[in-house]
Amino acid sequence: MTSTVVFQIQSSLIYLLMIYGITQRKNRKIHVPVMSTVLLWDVLLILQIELSRDAVAKAAKAAVNPMLLNVHVTFAVLSVVFYVLLVITGRKLLKGHGAIRTKHRVFGWTAFVLRTLTLVTSFFAVSTN
Template identity: 50%
Template sequence: MSSATFFQIQSFIILALMVYGVTQSKKRKKHIKIMSSAIIWDILLILQIELNRSAIDKALEVFQSQTALKIHLFFAVSSVVLYFAMIISGRKVLAGDRSFIPKHRYLGITTLAFRILTFITSFYAAAKPIIN
């Protein structure tokens, strides 16, 4: 199995875990464990990809790269930034500030949408261009 396939499988499992975690939002402890695990695993996956493929070097060359990679990079970086916003808002909700629940929910929907788009665009970004 190639490293790209292994990364895609992990990415799919992480995404499935996130979707399941969202469905468990009424069960606070379970929701927190699932979502925390998914976020940590996703960040570890990014580190795996970086160590294997030098993804940051590719990202630095993004302005000379294919459009698919630029789009993927936008969603991937945004997802990580949104993870931190989710953690901050989630901790406020956990501390008892119920006014953050709508913000946390909106951030959650946005984060999940960006993570789904990261997954979809990863197939295009990882594809090698066909040279005629």
């Protein structure tokens, strides 16, 4: 099994776990650990890809990369940015700052859409490499 297949399997499992975590958003005891696992695993996957493919160096050559690869990298980076925002707002929610719930929800759905786009474009970006 190639590293590409292993990465795609992990990415798909992370996505499915994310969907499960979202469905459990009203059950804090499940939602928080599941989504924490999702965010951590997804960041670790990015590190695995970087260590095995020198992905940052490839991404730095944006001018010569296929456009789809640049789009994919953009979605992936934005996903991580929104993960950070989710951690910040999520921790505030856990401390009782309910006023931030709307922001957390918007950040969450934005991260989900970005993660969906990252997953979809990953299949095409891999085929162009």
